[in-house]
Every structure is written in C-alpha cells, then in structure tokens.
Amino acid sequence: MSELLEMSGLSAGDLQELIDYGALAPLHGAAASCVFTSHSLLTVRTASRLRQGLELEPHSLALAVALLGRIRELEAQLEQVRAQLPRSFR
Numbered sequence: 857m858s859e860l861l862e863m864s865g866l867s868a869g870d871l872q873e874l875i876d877y878g879a880l881a882p883l884h885g886a887a888a889s890c891v892f893t894s895h896s897l898l899t900v901r902t903a904s905r906l907r908q909g910l911e912l913e914p915h916s917l918a919l920a921v922a923l924l925g926r927i928r929e930l931e932a933q934l935e936q937v938r939a940q941l942p943r944s945f946r
Contacts, residue, residue, distance in 0.1 A: 857882075857890045864900035866907065870914060874903060877918030879925075899925065 861871055874880040875890070880899055882890035903921050906912055912920060 857892075860892055860896060860900055863897055865904040866900055870903070870907060870917070871900065873914035874900070874918050874921065877915060877922075879903070879918035879921040 857871070861868055864871065866874075871880070875882065880892070880896060880903075882892050882896075899921060902924060903917055906920055907917055910920075
C-alpha cells in the first residue's frame with residue numbers, strides 16, 4: 857500500500873476512503889500490507905487528478921472513480937460486440 861501511496865499522490869486517508877467505499881479493491885491483505893493490481897495504479901492516479909482538479913470530497917471521489925471504471929468496462933464490452941459484427945455494420 858505504501859508504494860501505491862507514493863505513486864498516486866493521494867493521502868493515506870483518501871486512499872483508505874477509496875477502499876472503504878469500494879472504488880478500489882485490494883487483492884488480499886489488510887491495512888498497510890494490502891496488495892493491489894497494476895490497474896489500481898491507474899485508478900488512484902485518476903483519483904488523484906480528480907481530487908486536485910475538482911476538489912472532490914472522498915465519497916464523491918469514490919463515486920466518480922467507480923463510474924469511470926464502469927464506463928471503461930462498458931466500452932470494452934462494446935468493442936467486443938463491434939468486433940463480432942460483420943464489417944458492413946461497423
């Protein structure tokens with residue numbers, strides 16, 4: 857978790873709030889020994905930019921991060937569906 861804090865630019869409190877609100881999920885571990893995926897770095901850097909740029913409160917920041925993640929998932933699904941369509945429909 858300390859490495860993620862260093863690379864993210866977020867405070868420990870902000871990072872913990874993202875975890876508490878479910879916007880960031882560790883693979884395993886508790887407290888300072890949490891292990892995260894490499895995708896988590898993208899998430900916390902995005903959160904850091906949102907926090908600084910929009911001055912969001914922690915719960916708003918968690919919601920924004922969760923919604924951006926959902927948008928990425930839906931875009932990936934759309935790409936998969938488009939890839940299955942015949943070229944004439946693309």
